[in-house]
Each structure stands twice: as structure tokens, then as C-alpha cells.
Amino acid sequence: MIEPYPLSRRSVLVQVAASFAFLATRPAFAEADETAQAIREFTGGAKITPGKVSIEVAPLVENGNSVALAVAVESPMTVDHHVKTIALFNEKNPQPQIARFHLSPRSGTSRVETRIRLATTQHITAIAQLSDGSFWSQEVEVIVTIAACTEE
Amino acid sequence: MANALLDLPKTARKGEVIKITTLVSHLMETGYRREISGAVIPRLIIHTFTCRYDGEEVFRAELFPAMAANPLIAFSTIATKSGPISFTWVDDAGITLTESVDLVVTD
Amino acid sequence: MLRLRIILTFLLGVVPGGAITRADDIAPKDRRSGFDMMSAETQAMQKNDLANPAMLWVREGEALWSTPPEGGGQACSGCHGEARISMKGVAARYPVFDASAGTAIDLAGKIQQCQVERQKASPWPRESKPLLSMSSYVGLQSRGTSIVPAHYKGTTEAASRGKALFNRRVGQLNLSCANCHDDNWGQKLGSAVIPQGHPTGYPIYRLEWQGMGSLQRRMRNCMTGVRAEPYAYGAPEWIELELYLMQRAAGLTLETPAVRP
Numbered sequence: 001m002i003e004p005y006p007l008s009r010r011s012v013l014v015q016v017a018a019s020f021a022f023l024a025t026r027p028a029f030a031e032a033d034e035t036a037q038a039i040r041e042f043t044g045g046a047k048i049t050p051g052k053v054s055i056e057v058a059p060l061v062e063n064g065n066s067v068a069l070a071v072a073v074e075s076p077m078t079v080d081h082h083v084k085t086i087a088l089f090n091e092k093n094p095q096p097q098i099a100r101f102h103l104s105p106r107s108g109t110s111r112v113e114t115r116i117r118l119a120t121t122q123h124i125t126a127i128a129q130l131s132d133g134s135f136w137s138q139e140v141e142v143i144v145t146i147a148a149c150t151e152e
Numbered sequence: 153m154a155n156a157l158l159d160l161p162k163t164a165r166k167g168e169v170i171k172i173t174t175l176v177s178h179l180m181e182t183g184y185r186r187e188i189s190g191a192v193i194p195r196l197i198i199h200t201f202t203c204r205y206d207g208e209e210v211f212r213a214e215l216f217p218a219m220a221a222n223p224l225i226a227f228s229t230i231a232t233k234s235g236p237i238s239f240t241w242v243d244d245a246g247i248t249l250t251e252s253v254d255l256v257v258t259d
Numbered sequence: 260m261l262r263l264r265i266i267l268t269f270l271l272g273v274v275p276g277g278a279i280t281r282a283d284d285i286a287p288k289d290r291r292s293g294f295d296m297m298s299a300e301t302q303a304m305q306k307n308d309l310a311n312p313a314m315l316w317v318r319e320g321e322a323l324w325s326t327p328p329e330g331g332g333q334a335c336s337g338c339h340g341e342a343r344i345s346m347k348g349v350a351a352r353y354p355v356f357d358a359s360a361g362t363a364i365d366l367a368g369k370i371q372q373c374q375v376e377r378q379k380a381s382p383w384p385r386e387s388k389p390l391l392s393m394s395s396y397v398g399l400q401s402r403g404t405s406i407v408p409a410h411y412k413g414t415t416e417a418a419s420r421g422k423a424l425f426n427r428r429v430g431q432l433n434l435s436c437a438n439c440h441d442d443n444w445g446q447k448l449g450s451a452v453i454p455q456g457h458p459t460g461y462p463i464y465r466l467e468w469q470g471m472g473s474l475q476r477r478m479r480n481c482m483t484g485v486r487a488e489p490y491a492y493g494a495p496e497w498i499e500l501e502l503y504l505m506q507r508a509a510g511l512t513l514e515t516p517a518v519r520p
Contacts, residue, residue, distance in 0.1 A: 058300045062450070062520040063466035066220040068300055068310075090218055094184045097216040106210045106230050108169030113226035117182075117218050145450030155318055159309040177315040179469070221469035222312040 035089050035125070038096040042087050042127060043135050052136035053086075053128050064118040064144040073110040073128040073136065077103075083110040085129045092122040118144050156251050158239065163256040164231035172203065172211075173226040176241050176249065182217035198243045201225055205237040205255075231257045285441055285455055285507070292511055293454035293519060296445070301466070305518035313395060313464035313516030316388070316471045320396025323389055328380035335393075338377065346400040351513050354502050356413030363417040363498045367394050367473060385492035391462050391471045398462065398515030406459065406508050414502055417495075421503030424496055430487030436500075439481075451520065456481075457508040458501060460517020467520065474501055477519075 039048070056070040073083045082105045088098035101112045110128070118124075121144050127137045159173040176198065183195025195217060203211040210229045229237075238252040294302060308314050325336040339345040350366055357364040357372070364372065370393055371382035383390035425436045439448070440456035447453070461474040468476075475497045479489040490496040 058298065060298075062298050062301055065466045065469050066304075068304065093218045094182070095217055098218040099216060100214040101225075101227070102209075102212040102214075103227075104208075104210060106205075106208065106232070107228055108230040109228045111228065113173075113224070115220035115224045117220050155315055155322075157309065157314055157318065173309050175309065175312060175315060177312070177319075222315060224310060224312075 032091060035091050035096040038089055039087075039125065039127065042100075043129070046133070046135050048127060048135040048137050050137055050139075052130075053126050053138040055124060055126050055138050055140045057124065057140060057142055059141070060143040060145065061118070062145055064120065066115045067118050067142060067144075068113070068115050069124070070111060070113040071101075071126045071128075072112075073130075075110050075128075075130065077105060077107060077110055079105045080131070082107070082131045083128050084131055086110070086112060087127050087129075088116070089125045089127070090116075090118065090122060091124070093117065093119045098124070118142055120144055156239065156241070156249060158251060158253055160237070160253060160255070162254075163258060166231055166233070166257050166259050168231045169228050170231055170255070171226060171228050172237070173224065174201070174203075174239055175222065175224045177222050178241070178243065180215075180217065180219055180221045180223060184217065196244045198223060198241045200240075200242045202240045203227070203229070203237065204240075205229060206232045206235060231255060233257050283441070285444070287510060290457070290508065290511055291444075291455055292457055292459045292514065294460070294514060294517065296452040296454050297518075297520060301518055301520055305460075305514070311464065311516065311518055313462070313471060313518065316392045316395045316462070316464075317399050317516060319388070320392035320394070323393055324396060328374065328378045330378075330380055332378035332380050335373070335378075342396065342400050346397045348401050348404050350398040350401040350515060351404045352407045354414065354417075354498050354505070356417075358413075362495060363414050363502055365498050365501055366397065368493065368498070370394065370397065386473060386476060388471075391473065394473070395462050395471065395516045398513070401513045402515055404513055406505055406511050406513060417499045418502040418506055421499035421501070422506075424500050425503055430482065430485035432485040432487075434485045436481065456504065457511055458504045459508060459511050460514040460519065462515070463517045463519045465519045471516070474504075 052074045054072050057067065061067050071086050071088070073086065075081060075083045077083065083103050085100055085102050087100045089096050090098055098116050099114060103110060121142065123139050123141050125137060125139045127135055129135055156174060156176040161170055164170050178198050179196065180198065181193055181196040183192070185193045187193060197215060197217055197219065199215055201213040201215065202209055211227045213225055215223065234255060234257045236252045236254050238250060240248060240250045242248050294305065304310050324342055325334050327334045327337070336342070353366040353369065354363045367385065367390055370390065374380045374382045383393070428435045428438070436456065439453050444453050444455040458474050461477070462471050463477065464471050465477070475492055478497065478500060482489040
């Protein structure tokens with residue numbers, strides 16, 4: 001990799017960046033079917049309809065160790081019609097589950113905020129189980145960039 | 153597990169929806185990291201968080217290693233009557249942290 | 260580990276040495292905190308005390324402030340009263356010259372000194388949770404104040420040694436701090452933006468660490484990044500570097516406790 005001519009600092013940095021781009025596409029840890037399996041466990045195999053759920057998350061994050069995320073579900077949150085559970089799944093962390101939030105008519109809203117870890121660029125799925133037993137979902141992609149000058 | 157920061161109003165009108173933000177200090181060790189020696193660092197995370205208010209559990213979260221360290225969880229509840237709102241975090245070591253805040257509810 | 264090794268191998272491969280011109284120091288009007296180079300999400304995390312995990316450490320520091328040490332000494336509050344008043348502005352002018360030690364001392368070192376000399380207690384080790392918590396709590400009392408122009412009596416020499424260290428090429432990569440932080444700030448290293456390297460927010464909550472760390476820990480990361488052997492915690496070189504960094508950051512606002520990626 002020795003260049004035949006001296007590089008300026010700026011071009012060195014550009015090349016370092018190129019090596020990162022390569023790294024970002026390295027194979028991920030978890031298998032997509034593990035995620036599918038975890039989702040099936042949660043729904044008991046019931047049909048999941050895209051919609052009603054919205055995930056708010058930055059499309060690109062600086063560090064996957066702490067990614068702010070909010071989920072909200074369209075629901076009147078009454079005794080008869082409310083969100084029972086919101087479950088979050090990832091695609092490429094070592095384990096597909098992230099969290100399950102249990103709500104009730106006493107929640108008032110169906111919005112939950114948290115911070116999660118993402119090992120690499122991947123999709124996140126939020127699935128809501130409503131009081132009528134139906135399941136609704138949304139999936140978003142988050143691009144995770146990597147910090148420089150870390151420890152070891 | 154050491155301490156928690158809680159943000160919620162001190163007073164609310166009956167029927168009002170209040171937002172509660174909780175932040176707790178915890179490493180949330182995933183169980184997937186290794187020491188320099190190669191030994192796996194055992195998992196040690198908060199696995200359950202619950203909020204109780206007015207005689208009932210009003211919110212519960214089951215957490216996995218994909219939750220960020222020092223977990224933040226924000227949710228809402230309807231103000232029903234004056235009294236304590238309690239928050240409990242339980243980790244893999246069986247350590248439990250409970251905090252409680254009084255809410256004054258006006259008609 | 261793998262990630263860093265690859266980036267370093269890469270740098271090693273392409274840096275034949277020489278051919279790098281040094282830019283000038285950053286003009287005061289161009290000085291910008293690392294905060295400005297973070298994503299909106301990370302900025303939001305720092306700006307909101309209820310979302311900033313560093314506040315968990317601050318709260319612990321607050322509790323320690325009024326807790327007497329083992330051995331019967333007085334609590335910090337016993338001599339210093341309310342930190343809000345007695346510690347205001349302190350972090351914005353450290354490190355200072357310490358006559359008894361005959362050398363410059365940083366804020367964490369000063370806290371340790373009070374523990375030993377005034378509380379007759381054993382000092383919290385560098386990078387320990389209580390010392391970081393107390394440093395954050397004391398630091399918070401200066402949040403929003405300007406870093407005071409760094410012409411401390413007796414510290415000028417130490418600061419110029421710090422400047423020399425900042426400009427000295429080190430490590431297998433043969434890079435100086437200035438090569439990145441003076442010459443290439445605003446550029447990207449991998450996906451990280453190179454900041455100007457100002458000490459405005461310390462101790463910080465770094466997402467990469469998933470916890471709190473000192474300026475010395477942050478600088479260590481940069482030194483291992485260029486494959487140089489970092490100085491030991493508390494070493495005079497760190498204090499000298501910090502003194503120079505404070506001079507270089509004069510006029511910027513203290514943000515402790517900051518969040519960084």
C-alpha cells in the first residue's frame with residue numbers, strides 16, 4: 001500500500017475514509033431469520049399489517065452505542081381500543097430483540113421514547129399489538145457511522 | 153445500579169396526560185463483549201422496568217442487550233389521583249432500584 | 260480493535276513521512292467547540308439535562324459534595340459551602356500553578372489534593388467514578404462561563420511545553436495533534452469529523468465509551484490512535500497539554516458536562 005509519491009495530509013484522510021466505507025459493509029452478526037423467528041414468537045404467527053406505527057429516528061447516526069428513537073401508534077387509547085404492547089426488533093445485532101413496552105388505557109398516549117444500540121447499519125422494526133389482537137408494524141433503516149480514535 | 157433521574161410534573165389536572173422521562177445509570181453489559189484475555193464479559197443488564205401509580209402497573213418495559221447504556225425510557229400516563237408514582241428497575245444480578253415521586257392531582 | 264487496526268495499517272501504508280505542511284494556529288475568530296461538529300441528535304442529548312446521561316454522574320457528585328469522607332474529616336461542603344457559589348468559574352481557569360507542588364495542577368488533581376491535605380482521606384483514583392462525578396459536579400458550576408485567557412502566573416512555561424507536545428509528531432503514524440486539530444479540523448477521518456480539539460466539555464459522556472471520561476482519557480484515545488504510547492494518568496505532560504489546550508480555547512464557553520460521539 002506504499003504510495004510512490006508523498007501524499008498531502010488531506011488526501012491521507014480521504015483514503016482513511018475510504019477504508020471506513022469498506023468496513024461499514026462487512027458482514028453482520030445476526031441472521032435475518034433470527035429476527036423473523038423473534039417476531040413470530042411475539043405475534044404467535046398472527047398476521048402483521050404495515051401501518052398505524054411510526055418510528056422516529058435519525059436516518060444516519062454518529063455512533064451506534066446510543067440511538068435516540070421514539071415510537072407512536074395511531075390509537076384512541078381507550079378501554080376498548082388501545083395499544084397493549086410495542087415491541088422493537090433489530091436485524092443485525094447479536095440478538096434480535098430490543099425492548100417490549102406494555103401500555104394500557106391509563107397510558108393516555110401510545111408514544112414511547114428510548115435509546116438503543118445498533119451494531120451496524122440495519123433495519124429496525126416496531127410492531128404494535130392492539131387490544132383487538134391485531135398487529136401493526138413499521139420498518140426503517142438506520143445508517144450507522146463509526147467513531148474514530150477509539151480505545152484499542 | 154446507582155441512581156436515577158426522573159422528569160415529570162409535580163402537579164397535574166385530573167385526566168391530564170403527563171409525560172414521564174426516566175434515566176438510570178447502568179452499564180447494560182451486553183454479554184457479547186470480550187476482555188483483552190478473550191474471556192466473555194457476562195451479561196448484566198436491567199431486564200425489567202415498571203411504573204406503578206394509583207394501585208396499578210401503568211407501564212412496563214422488558215429490555216434486552218440492544219438497549220443503550222444508562223437507559224432512557226419516556227412514556228405517558230393519565231393523572232388520576234394524588235399519590236406516589238413509583239419506578240422500579242431490576243437487573244440480571246437481582247439488584248432492584250426503586251424510586252418514588254409524589255404527584256398532586258387537582259380537579 | 261479490528262476497526263482501528265485496519266485504519267492504522269492504512270494510514271501507515273500511505274504516510275511515507277514528510278511532505279506535510281503545517282498550517283497556522285486557529286485564529287480566535289475561527290475557534291469552534293466540538294459541539295458544533297456533532298449531529299443534531301447528539302447536540303440535543305447534550306442540551307437537554309434530562310436526556311444527558313452525564314447528569315447521572317453530576318448527581319452523584321452533588322451527593323458526594325456533602326458526604327464526609329471516611330476517617331472523620333469534613334465534607335467538601337463543610338469548607339466550601341454551596342458549590343453553586345464557591346465553585347462558580349473555577350473549572351474555566353484550571354489548570355493552575357500550585358505553589359506547594361511547584362508545578363501546574365488540573366482540577367481533578369486539585370480535588371485529590373483537598374482530599375489528602377484537607378480531608379485527611381485517601382484520594383479517589385484518576386478515572387474512578389467518584390472523581391469523575393465530583394469533577395463533573397464542580398465543572399457544571401462553570402457551565403456557560405468563558406474559558407479565561409490562559410496567562411496564569413507560573414504556568415506560562417508549562418503551557419509552552421504543552422504547545423511543543425501538541426506540535427510534536429508521535430507514534431508509528433508520526434502525526435502531531437496539530438496535524439489533525441489545527442490543519443484538518445472539519446475534515447473527516449472515517450465518518451468522524453475532526454474537531455478542533457478543545458477541552459470545553461470535560462469530563463464528557465462519550466457515546467463510544469458508553470460512560471463518562473476525563474480529558475486525559477480523551478487525549479489518550481488520540482495518542483493510541485496514532486500508535487503512540489500514552490502518558491500515565493496524572494502525568495505532567497497531560498497537564499501541560501491541557502494548559503495549552505485551554506489557552507488555545509480561550510474565549511470559548513465551558514459546556515461541562517458535554518456529550519461527544
